[in-house]
Structure formats: C-alpha cells, structure tokens
Amino acid sequence: MxxxxxxxxxxxxxxxxxxxxxxxxxxxxxxxxxxxxxxxxxxxxxxxxxxxxxxxxxxxxxxxxxxxxxxxxxxxxxxxxxxxxxxxxxxxxxxxxxxxxxxRIANVPLDDVPVGKDESDNLEVRKVGSKPSFDFSPKEHFELGENLGLMDFEAAARMSGSRFTVLRGKLARLERALGQFMLDLATEEFGYTEVSPPLLVRDDALFGTGQLPKFSEDLFNTNDGRWLIPTAEVALTNLVRDQILDEAELPIRVSALTPSFRSEAGSAGRDTKGMLRQHQFYKTELVSVTTAETSEQELERMTGCAEEVLKRLGLHYRVMMLCTGDMGFSSRKTYDIEVWLPGQNTYREISSCSVCGDFQARRMQARYRPAGEKQATRFVHTLNGSGTAVGRALIAVMENYQQSDGSVVIPEALRAYMHGVERIDRVG
Incomplete structure (x- = not known):
C-alpha cells in the first residue's frame, strides 16, 4: 500500500x-x-x-x-x-x-524498470550457459513422462479435473529430490532459515502481501473463511506482520518448500498440455525482510541464489528485467529467470524475484526501530523470490537431459538425493 x-x-x-x-x-x-x-x-x-x-x-x-x-x-x-x-x-x-x-493501487516502479505493456517489452539482463544440442528431435516433458509410464494426466483428471498431474516412481522421487536440493542450497549455503508455514491463511495475510482484495479470483478459498496459499511468500512475509523489529535483527531471510495453489483464472486455454501451469505445484520460496537502504542490493543477492540452482543443475537460462506492464502488483522491480526448454524450443519462467519496498509492510504494519532510536520506527522492506518452482525445474531437467531412447539422465547435483539413480528408464 x-x-x-x-x-x-x-x-x-x-x-x-x-x-x-x-x-x-x-x-x-x-x-x-x-x-x-x-x-x-x-x-x-x-x-x-x-x-x-x-x-x-x-x-x-x-x-x-x-x-x-x-x-x-x-x-x-x-x-x-x-x-x-x-x-x-x-x-x-x-x-x-x-x-x-x-x-487497489499498484506499487510505484523503480526508475530503472523499463516502461512497456507486456512481456515483449521485458529487458534481457544476461544469458548463462549454452543450449544443449541433440542428434534427434527433442520431446516435450509430457511426451517423455507418458512414454516413461511415470506421468499420468488421465488419473489426475478423473479425481481432480484439469491442470493436475500424477507422478509415479522415479519421476515422483525426482520432483521430491529437486525440492530438497533447492531447500538445502537456500538454508545450508545461502543463509536462509527453513520454515514450515501454514498452507491456509486468513484474509489479512493475503491483504498484507497484496493478493486481496484485487486478485481473489486467482485464489482458492475454503468454506470457513480461509484461503489456500498461492505461494509461500504469503505465509513467510506475514511472519513479521504487526511487529516492531530491531534493526540488528535485519536482514531476515527465510525459505520454505511448500505446495502452492492457484486457480489460474486468467489463463484459460494457455499451457493446457503437460504440467507447466497447474492448480497445485511445489515451490521453494525465498523471502527477505530488510531496511530501505539494503533492499535493492538484497534483490541482486536473492536473484543470484535462484540462479545458482540452475547453474548447479547445468541448465541454460536467461535473466529478464520485467517491464512496468508485466510486473506484479506489489513489486517495484522484478527479475524473471527463464530456463531453456528444448522440447518447446523456447524459454519459460522458472523463478521470479521481486523487491516490494515498504508496500507490503504498510499493509501488514511491519516496522523496525533504527539503531540508536528509542521511539522512531520505519517500515521494513520486503522481497520474495522463487528458488525455484519445482515442477518447472522437473520439466527443464526432463527436457534438457533426455536421451534418444526416451530415458532421462539425472544431473550430478541430484544423484545423492536420488539414492544413486543415474537415469530414469521406461517402466517395464
């Protein structure tokens, strides 16, 4: 606000x-x-x-x-x-x-954010790594998953409808391995504290991070006045609501691996094949709470943490600075990390890192007391980022590490999490 x-x-x-x-x-x-x-x-x-x-x-x-x-x-x-x-x-x-x-008024963009109407006006900041080369025509993830006998959209549709997926066997383990790998990086190397937050929150929490009142149609709610979180950003950021912190406590860096739930109300007809755009998906979330003086520097740090996930997995990606028309409601500046998907022959977003300034803090009444001050308080600055989206990382690994026989090689960084499994082959 x-x-x-x-x-x-x-x-x-x-x-x-x-x-x-x-x-x-x-x-x-x-x-x-x-x-x-x-x-x-x-x-x-x-x-x-x-x-x-x-x-x-x-x-x-x-x-x-x-x-x-x-x-x-x-x-x-x-x-x-x-x-x-x-x-x-x-x-x-x-x-x-x-x-x-x-x-209902969106946040004010920072001065260096490019002005534009949609994603076509986003600014490429950098590319990292190289696209893989294949001596065969690479398949999309859903073709690979179904051919392996480990990705089942029909079973999911029978129980839940569209935009859900059932993963089985080693592919289900690979999804779990990716999430654990990301969370371990965040907590063991990047200085984030692991949190296991509620998945159900009240109106005030979603108002605090900016999803309510304007974006209620994008959310799932229960019959007792609670909402399923669309991202762990909601729960993690609200940890400081109605608090007055000491400056010495900042920055606060927290991370969580949770399911996220989105109605995808505005995406009818988009990404209907496969598991790119789901009602339920896992994500490792990064949230930072800082002072005004350090928040923009923290955005660069957070983006670097998310990038490191893709570097360790050996995936080619690019970093985009979102234009004013493509940026989220609460954000002052956002970097999207887009991973290369050879099956689609295009880049797709896998992480989004944003600095919100004091926009969310005003909605949550989250303040801090500057060092040496006894009475004066200031609003904290908040940041959030995907570190990264687990389902899309699974897609990226499948498409980038696919073999001509339809099998998928496990990246070296994940093999310890896969109990030594080096390749996923077709079941039976």
Missing amino acids: LDIKWIRENPEALDAALRKRDAEPVSAELLQLDESRRAHLRTLQELQGRRNDASREIGKAKASGDEQRAKAVMQEVAELKGAIQEGEETERRIDASLNDLVS
Whole structure:
C-alpha cells in the first residue's frame, strides 16, 4: 500500500507511475475523497470540542443555581452526542472507501524498470550457459513422462479435473529430490532459515502481501473463511506482520518448500498440455525482510541464489528485467529467470524475484526501530523470490537431459538425493 501522505504531495508522480503500468490515473479521485475525509474530520473535531465546552458549562450552570441554563445545555449536549455518533459512522465509511481505493493501487516502479505493456517489452539482463544440442528431435516433458509410464494426466483428471498431474516412481522421487536440493542450497549455503508455514491463511495475510482484495479470483478459498496459499511468500512475509523489529535483527531471510495453489483464472486455454501451469505445484520460496537502504542490493543477492540452482543443475537460462506492464502488483522491480526448454524450443519462467519496498509492510504494519532510536520506527522492506518452482525445474531437467531412447539422465547435483539413480528408464 502506498503512503497517503506521499500521494498528497506527489499526485503527478503517482499518475505517471500508473501510466507506466498502463493503468488509469487515480490521484484526482483519491485526493477528492481524502479532502472530504479531512473536512469531515475537522467538522467532527469542532462538534467534539463544542460538546466538551458544553459539558463544562453544565457544571458551571448547576454550580451557580441556573437550572434552566443547565437543562438547555444538557439538551444541546444530547444533540451533539447524536451528531458525533453519526459523524463517526460517516468517518468509518469514508475511511473504508479511501482505504479500499488506496489498497487497489499498484506499487510505484523503480526508475530503472523499463516502461512497456507486456512481456515483449521485458529487458534481457544476461544469458548463462549454452543450449544443449541433440542428434534427434527433442520431446516435450509430457511426451517423455507418458512414454516413461511415470506421468499420468488421465488419473489426475478423473479425481481432480484439469491442470493436475500424477507422478509415479522415479519421476515422483525426482520432483521430491529437486525440492530438497533447492531447500538445502537456500538454508545450508545461502543463509536462509527453513520454515514450515501454514498452507491456509486468513484474509489479512493475503491483504498484507497484496493478493486481496484485487486478485481473489486467482485464489482458492475454503468454506470457513480461509484461503489456500498461492505461494509461500504469503505465509513467510506475514511472519513479521504487526511487529516492531530491531534493526540488528535485519536482514531476515527465510525459505520454505511448500505446495502452492492457484486457480489460474486468467489463463484459460494457455499451457493446457503437460504440467507447466497447474492448480497445485511445489515451490521453494525465498523471502527477505530488510531496511530501505539494503533492499535493492538484497534483490541482486536473492536473484543470484535462484540462479545458482540452475547453474548447479547445468541448465541454460536467461535473466529478464520485467517491464512496468508485466510486473506484479506489489513489486517495484522484478527479475524473471527463464530456463531453456528444448522440447518447446523456447524459454519459460522458472523463478521470479521481486523487491516490494515498504508496500507490503504498510499493509501488514511491519516496522523496525533504527539503531540508536528509542521511539522512531520505519517500515521494513520486503522481497520474495522463487528458488525455484519445482515442477518447472522437473520439466527443464526432463527436457534438457533426455536421451534418444526416451530415458532421462539425472544431473550430478541430484544423484545423492536420488539414492544413486543415474537415469530414469521406461517402466517395464
């Protein structure tokens, strides 16, 4: 959430930022509502001041024996009480409208973020590694998986519908190995603390990270007012909600390997084959909580951690800086890491790392006390990234390490997690 004080002082900057995101300007509507609120508060304060004065007048009138005056002022106080109660209800309605409007405004991009409308305007930052060469036509992951007898979309559809997958045998173990490998890297080499968080959260948690109220259709909710997490970012970031931390505690770096659940409401007809876009998938999430001065540096560090996963797996990839029109709602700057998939002959996103500034912290009321300060507090800065998406890493390994006979070689980095298995062959 943006700072209303900043918006008052910088309405043109807000509208310019929204235009960069290909969104409609809102400063005029917002400032008009804000001024109405402030004018109403002034009126309400005047009523409260008059009630206080009148209450004192009652005592003076009674003390002087002027009962008629005391009764008249008591009547006025009763009327003022009613007006104040009505005014306070109006204040709550105005506050709710203003907060709802502000909560739907996307974050302001950093100055170096390229301006554009969609993914075609994203900026390539670097490429790492080389594309594999094959002396045969490489297959897509779902062809490989079905031919191996270890990837079953029909069984998943019978019990759950589309966008679900059943993995069996060594392919299921490979998925588990990838997730464990990523989590071990994050916690043993990159300084993240492992967390096992809830998979169900309440409205406030999703509001805190920016999924609610605007993106409810992308989520799954239960019949008791809870939501399945679309990413562990939600649970991990909310660990600091309603907290005042000491600066010495920062940065906080946490990681979790969890299922994620997404309705994919806006992706009808996209990636319907295979397991690229699923309602349920595993992801190793990275979350950092920092000061304002270190958050952009932390983004580079986090992106490097996610890249290291692909380097260890020997996968070719590129890093893209997302343009303003392709960036997430809460983000100020985002790097997407896109892995090369030879079966599709294209790059596909496998990780997304974002710095959110104090945008989420304001929604969560997450603050820290700077060193040497006793009273003053500041909002923390939050970051999140995939370290990486396990299902897409599985796809990448299958397509990049496939052999002419349809088998899949296990990357060296994963063999210890696979109990020494070096290759996945067709079952039977």
